[in-house]
Amino acid sequence: MGVIERPPARAVAVGSLKDDYLRSLSSDDSDSDDQQSPRWSLAAFNWQRRQHRHVATNAHHLPQLACGVLLAVTVLALLACGALRLAHKRQLHLEMWQEAAAGSLSSDHHPSPVQTCQLELDGSPWERHCQRLDRVCVDQGMLILYDEKYQQLDGRKAGRLPELLVDTSKIYEYPWRVTSSSEHDGGDDKSRRRLRYAVVAPGKNRRIPPLPLRPATAEEPVPYLQTPTFSSCTVPVLLYSSWRGNFFHIFKDMAAQVYSLLRRTPWHRHAKLVMVTPEGLRLTQPESQLLPPLSGLSVQSMADFSRRIAQEGQPELDPLLPPVSYEGGERRCFQTAFFCGRNLPMAAGLSPAEEAQLGQEAVQERLAAEVPDEPYSYGQALAAYLKQQRQQRVWQRQPTMPLPDAISLQQAAEAAGGGAFEQAASSGRLKIALMKRSGEGRQILNSVELMQRCNAWKYIQPGSNAPITAECYEVSLPDLASGAAAARQADVFVGMHGANLANSWMLRPGASVIEVTPYQFEFGRGAFVFSSTNSRDATSQLLWWVAVTCDPAASSPGPAELAGEGLEEWWPRDRDVRLPWSAVEEVLQQVVAAGGSQQRYRELYDAGLHRFNFDAAGGVTRGGRCPNSTP
Known part of the structure; x- marks a missing residue:
């Protein structure tokens, strides 16, 4: 399997990563670590001073001294062995940090404070099927538009804000906390269905509304909204689902459709999937299980994605979790985002062999017109991802980095001439x-x-x-x-x-x-x-x-x-x-x-x-x- 590009955990220079890592080592006060560290020595017990005093004044204790020397040599040998093992382990960790940093400096990762990426967004099928928003920030569930055409300048009236379109099929059943006085778990489908029949008029469901949006103002509440830096490396894709608690609908009508688009998108590693959940609710079980394998970036609800960042700074990143942005840290302002509230036009696609005969431009043209219905291909990519995930847990009790997304795994396997699954039996x-x-x-x-x-x-x-x-x-x-x-x-x-x-x-x-x-x-x-x-x-x-x-x-x-x-x-x-x-x-x-x-x-x-x-x-x-x- 070929090397798979991963979004960096942090877009900083190698030297900075190394310094941060060494500082973290020097500040480590773990008891178990201290017992093996080269920083731990016999000086704490004044052994060396006692040894010189005994040689000068107590020559008649030479046998005991010889035993002490032998014991000290043994202890020092054990310490040296432990130090070498620890140093080797830390060197491996340091090399992994350096490798991650080196990746952040390659291709479209630049060592400049503001990372920039040149992505082929113009004319993208995403632009055809979703609404494109440029120079946009998110804040507590709100979209804020910074384009000057939405500002009132020099007596000119501000331009009309875009109307965000959400299909009427984007509906959900409200997940009531209880369904009766004796029940306290309203989270499963059966409880919601019983309540729908007993409390809500049959057939009446709630629509997920469009997100609120406004122009930027002179009174933005936090510095990063007052003078925003727009990310050109992370592209949020804001998604709406129908029947968000139903495994089939999220599998077929959401995840498989997004997969079909993403796997034909040159910049798919930059796509940040965001679920617009009703009233700030968390992701449902199907959403949280079926969507994350599609992206190397974390999949979040709009509520989490747009929460206001504390002014005292961002929290430390966990290198084992998918980063929240392509750059690694929290981002709230983006050069481009796609708002996808409408159903995608689905159709029968071409077989892999037929599509391979088309050029990239022809594939993108077909994709802009209709999206291939490919739940089977998505299911196979999902199965391969879950298999890799299980193997990673077996091979590495403490994984060093998150697993690549299912699309990258699938593409790497195909490039290496693999990816074919064992056939099911029809005999025997x-x-x-x-x-x-x-x-x-x-x-x-x-x-x-x-x-x-x-x-x-x-x-x-x-x-x-x-x-x-x-x-x-x-x-x-x-x-x-x-x-x-x-x-x-x-x-x-x-x-x-x-x-x-x-x-x-x-x-x-x-x-x-x-x-x-x-x-x-x-x-x-x-x-x-x-x-x-x-x-x-x-x-x-x-x-x-x-x-x-x-x-x-x-x-x-x-x-x-x-x-x-x-x-x-x-x-x-x-x-x-x-x-x-x-x-x-x-x-x-x-x-x-x-x-x-x-x-x-x-x-x-x-x-x-x-x-x-x-x-x-x-x-x-x-x-x-x-x-x-x-x-």
Whole structure:
């Protein structure tokens, strides 16, 4: 793997880093360090003076003196050994500091007090899809514009401020602190959903508003706003999400889309991702897990990104955490920022081979028109990043620097001729993972029976003598790390329609998904969003199959339907299913027949044959809607 450029922890000269580091060593008063340090000596015990006095006045104590000398030599040898080890360790640390500083002086890192970068921002696809703001500062959730056209000069009226555009789809459910007098944790999706039904009018959600903005004034409250220095090396990208607590929406509609743009952006290492969260709230779990791998700079909420800096100075930087800016320290004023409150225009992209034949200019033109839908490529980059992160923790109990971002890792692997993942199996012994959902609703009621039948399964493909068997097990995926670990082990995921299925885009190439659709949800909004999105992804090597419940006898009502709450149009989505083994077995036989081939799968998808309709007795039909079905 090639060398990956990292943003420097501090943009200062090598000599300054060295002096700071040596000063930190000299001021270290750790007990454990002092016992091995060259600064620790026998002088504290006046051993040398005692030795001369004994030689001059107590010659008859020579045997005891010889023993003392031998003991002293032994102690000094141990001290010298410890000193050498400590000096070697500190030299290594010093070399790492020097290397980081040297990196800060290369390419567009200059030793001048104000670091400058020449970035290709004009005509960037970001300018097409987002609103560009120049000479802008941030302060406590406010955008402050310093361009003279917004000032009232020489009797000229100030120019009209830009209208920041935020799509109406940027909505969220308010995360109430409690959902009842007996509950004190309103942080999970289930609690928010119950409260929405019980307290808020069904279907009513809150929109995330545009950020407030104003022109700069003569009465700015702090010096860095009075005489700002605009960073040309850090480019804030202010992002709005929809359904910010939903893993699927943040994966597909936020992180994967930003990834698709960033990996084709020449200055992606300078991009600072900032989430505009409603009312200054923290990042949700999906936001905090899915976005940071995309950038070598820390991902922050707008509230944290714009908090006022204390006038007594900035806090010391932690070299193990991603820097808050490309320069390393806190920045509040920027030459350019992009405000991204609108949905990106997504479309099917080109395969990697097709795109490689285009020139850079043609790629940027296509990107300015539409952004390729690539959740699979993002999922693979995410899986590689998490794997590297785990390995770093194993190899280095105390890591010396943060991990490079997922895009840089992916690009370095591709440049080195690597980056290809091991293929999933479609023969021999298949590893089949049944996703177990938390909470109520959308459960596979006969999961125990399915696991027994699955582990006893044996299939011989026509024209072959080799038996195919399966190792089947249930998995719970409470977070990204568990989702990635399960995805990298399984050959087939089986699960109910829901956000957790987004973990499937981290499966290895040639793997399959069997998505179970509840009864009558085939007519609902977003019923087949997973398989349709996967079909538009030109990078995908994932085979997405759909098993649709067509029989009310194989279905049970969900919690909202039982209680008569919420919108009736969503009741089908949350129904439970009793999944016949015969339906699963027929899909597995198709998995084996496809052999992990994306080309073969796409032929079946185009013909609608990726869809299996089943009834309670286990009867299965291929393609089209359920027989005799009505909305």
